[in-house]
Amino acid sequence: xxxxxxxxxxxxxxxxxxxxxxxxxxxxxxxxxxxxxxxxxxxxxxxxxxxxxxxxxxxxxxxxxxxxxxxxxxxxxxxxxxxxxxxxxxxxxxxxxxxxxxxx
Amino acid sequence: xxxxxxxxxxxxxxxxxxxxxxxxxxxxxxxxxxxxxxxxxxxxxxxxxxxxxxxxxxxxxxxxxxxxxxxxxxxxxxxxxxxxxxxxxxxxxxxxxxxxxxxxxxxxxxxxxxxxxxxxxxxxxxxxxxxxxxxxxxxxxxxxxxxxxx
Numbered sequence: 001x002x003x004x005x006x007x008x009x010x011x012x013x014x015x016x017x018x019x020x021x022x023x024x025x026x027x028x029x030x031x032x033x034x035x036x037x038x039x040x041x042x043x044x045x046x047x048x049x050x051x052x053x054x055x056x057x058x059x060x061x062x063x064x065x066x067x068x069x070x071x072x073x074x075x076x077x078x079x080x081x082x083x084x085x086x087x088x089x090x091x092x093x094x095x096x097x098x099x100x101x102x103x104x
Numbered sequence: 105x106x107x108x109x110x111x112x113x114x115x116x117x118x119x120x121x122x123x124x125x126x127x128x129x130x131x132x133x134x135x136x137x138x139x140x141x142x143x144x145x146x147x148x149x150x151x152x153x154x155x156x157x158x159x160x161x162x163x164x165x166x167x168x169x170x171x172x173x174x175x176x177x178x179x180x181x182x183x184x185x186x187x188x189x190x191x192x193x194x195x196x197x198x199x200x201x202x203x204x205x206x207x208x209x210x211x212x213x214x215x216x217x218x219x220x221x222x223x224x225x226x227x228x229x230x231x232x233x234x235x236x237x238x239x240x241x242x243x244x245x246x247x248x249x250x251x252x253x254x
Binding site for chain 2: 002003004005006007008009010011040041042043044045046047050051054055058080081082083084085086092
């Protein structure tokens with residue numbers, strides 16, 4: 001599965017468009033991690049636990065999008081976009097969407 | 105009285121560690137930016153015609169960065185008078201540059217020599233925790249890495 005965030009796949013031609021595919025995941029923060037993050041808020045700096053958590057969630061959203069693309073028989077997804085929204089305090093939704101295509 | 109002591113200690117801790125961490129971070133950012141100077145990033149979505157066979161792949165990099173207690177206090181004061189909030193400016197600059205660097209590192213590992221259509225996404229997380237407005241920011245950078253097949 002080839003993913004790009006431009007309209008085309010470099011070096012290949014699109015032969016068929018199969019429509020929009022998307023994947024999402026909603027994650028809540030871990031209470032323990034939240035406590036550590038609260039401490040880190042005093043001294044500043046990178047919150048590694050959160051970076052990892054969000055990266056993992058985003059990978060999962062992407063994976064779901066890929067599964068959906070596989071189901072419709074695509075071999076690439078173009079114009080991939082990511083978006084993040086906070087659903088409630090302590091939970092975030094990560095969303096990935098794109099156009100499923102067949103390339104040659 | 106006791107509250108004031110705790111508050112001042114937190115401010116001092118935030119100032120000391122925060123400034124040190126920021127300087128260290130900027131040093132490492134500058135160093136790695138120099139290293140990855142040859143890998144170019146474009147926000148342009150149209151890739152010029154290539155003479156050699158190419159391959160594209162999505163690359164991304166993200167970072168969650170938190171503000172320190174001292175800066176949060178300063179930003180709070182700034183809110184009263186208005187104007188530039190430099191405390192947050194440097195926080196966001198660090199986060200953006202770090203996210204782009206991580207994306208570039210991923211692209212380099214794939215053997216790419218440029219990244220196209222770079223997009224940056226910023227999200228405020230830990231909103232609503234206690235009464236702070238912006239405790240930490242997440243920045244994500246993503247783009248299409250162009251790999252030349254030789």
